[in-house]
Amino acid sequence: MSVNEPVPTPLHGYVGFDTLTKQIESKLLRRGFQFNVMVVGQSGLGKSSLINTLFASNLLSSKGRMEPSDEVRQTTSITTTSHTIVEKGVKLKLNLIDTPGYGDLINNEHCWEPIVKYIKDQYSIYLRKELTAVRERNIPDTRVHAVLFFIDPSGHSLRSIDIQVLKKLGDIANVIPVIAKSDALTLGERELFKKRIRASLQSNGIRVYPFDHGDQDDEDRELNSLVQSLLPFAVVTAEKTVEVDGRPVRVRQVGSGLINVENKSHCEFLQLRDFMLRTNLHDLIETTGSMFYESFRSKQLLALKESSAKQQAQQHAQHQQAQYASATAPSAQAA
Numbered sequence: 001m002s003v004n005e006p007v008p009t010p011l012h013g014y015v016g017f018d019t020l021t022k023q024i025e026s027k028l029l030r031r032g033f034q035f036n037v038m039v040v041g042q043s044g045l046g047k048s049s050l051i052n053t054l055f056a057s058n059l060l061s062s063k064g065r066m067e068p069s070d071e072v073r074q075t076t077s078i079t080t081t082s083h084t085i086v087e088k089g090v091k092l093k094l095n096l097i098d099t100p101g102y103g104d105l106i107n108n109e110h111c112w113e114p115i116v117k118y119i120k121d122q123y124s125i126y127l128r129k130e131l132t133a134v135r136e137r138n139i140p141d142t143r144v145h146a147v148l149f150f151i152d153p154s155g156h157s158l159r160s161i162d163i164q165v166l167k168k169l170g171d172i173a174n175v176i177p178v179i180a181k182s183d184a185l186t187l188g189e190r191e192l193f194k195k196r197i198r199a200s201l202q203s204n205g206i207r208v209y210p211f212d213h214g215d216q217d218d219e220d221r222e223l224n225s226l227v228q229s230l231l232p233f234a235v236v237t238a239e240k241t242v243e244v245d246g247r248p249v250r251v252r253q254v255g256s257g258l259i260n261v262e263n264k265s266h267c268e269f270l271q272l273r274d275f276m277l278r279t280n281l282h283d284l285i286e287t288t289g290s291m292f293y294e295s296f297r298s299k300q301l302l303a304l305k306e307s308s309a310k311q312q313a314q315q316h317a318q319h320q321q322a323q324y325a326s327a328t329a330p331s332a333q334a335a
């Protein structure tokens with residue numbers, strides 16, 4: 001045994017450090033958790049409805065709830081709403097970032113710019129706070145932990161604008177693609193569409209969440225490959241709750257039938273929710289900090305270092321020039 005290796009020593013009485021995990025838990029519970037989700041996709045694809053169905057609350061207003069006389073709402077700027085939801089004592093502070101207007105126009109050439117800017121701005125804000133001399137103990141986290149990307153249920157393939165945007169977003173955040181309003185497709189069409197989308201993501205080198213990274217064990221990787229083979233989640237959102245056998249069931253009326261959105265054979269809403277909230281919520285938050293923010297941070301700091309080195313070299317050259325000029329000036333020569 002090397003000198004540095006600690007020797008397992010038996011305890012002769014109860015010390016109490018087994019409460020460490022409880023101490024951490026109660027501190028975390030008091031503080032709560034921050035989770036920031038962005039939704040990206042054309043108007044009317046059910047972004048607001050999916051957020052409301054995911055968190056089983058009425059968090060974002062959906063067009064479906066507006067009066068028929070209301071004119072079509074098309075916000076073009078990014079809007080953020082904050083909510084706190086509590087489940088069995090666990091407090092989740094939610095920031096919901098809506099990007100209405102994405103891809104709605106005929107010319108969508110630059111429609112992603114505000115979205116990419118928003119994501120990078122949050123990294124930048126966090127970095128500035130982190131670099132101040134007197135740092136806050138808990139820096140408020142507005143970094144986007146998950147981007148739900150809504151694909152039109154056309155049944156054909158991804159639009160070229162979507163490919164471009166997915167590429168850009170996949171490099172800077174955790175992107176989870178979903179097929180919106182998948183009740184528009186038959187099960188066969190849905191499978192074919194999903195297959196085509198996966199092929200398109202792969203051939204375009206688009207990285208979507210989940211992906212393998214160094215911090216994972218075999219179990220994580222197994223879950224990743226299972227979810228990767230399921231992407232994108234074909235979702236249907238709920239519009240009402242009905243009672244079936246005395247139990248509330250969240251459904252959507254389609255034609256004369258009802259779709260139970262929590263039935264795995266009807267759609268993949270449940271798979272998405274379980275994956276996003278029950279198994280990978282912590283990993284989404286963690287990878288945003290340890291991978292995407294870290295990469296932004298190192299690029300920024302490197303650029304800062306380079307520009308200050310350049311500035312120093314410039315100052316040095318100016319200083320030398322000034323010295324040479326004063327040494328060769330007529331007054332200096334005369335003296």
Ligand SMILES: Nc1nc2c(ncn2[C@@H]2O[C@H](COP(=O)(O)OP(=O)(O)O)[C@@H](O)[C@H]2O)c(=O)[nH]1
Nearest residue numbers: 043044045046047048049062063064181236237
């Ligand atoms: N058929 C169908 N309609 C949906 C679904 N999700 C939402 N909708 C409807 O689509 C309309 C627009 O939904 P909304 O959530 O406001 O879309 P957003 O503009 O993307 O936020 C509303 O009338 C919803 O009821 C779905 O899964 N299937």
Ligand SMILES: [Mg+2]
Nearest residue numbers: 047048061062
């Ligand atoms: Mg909306």
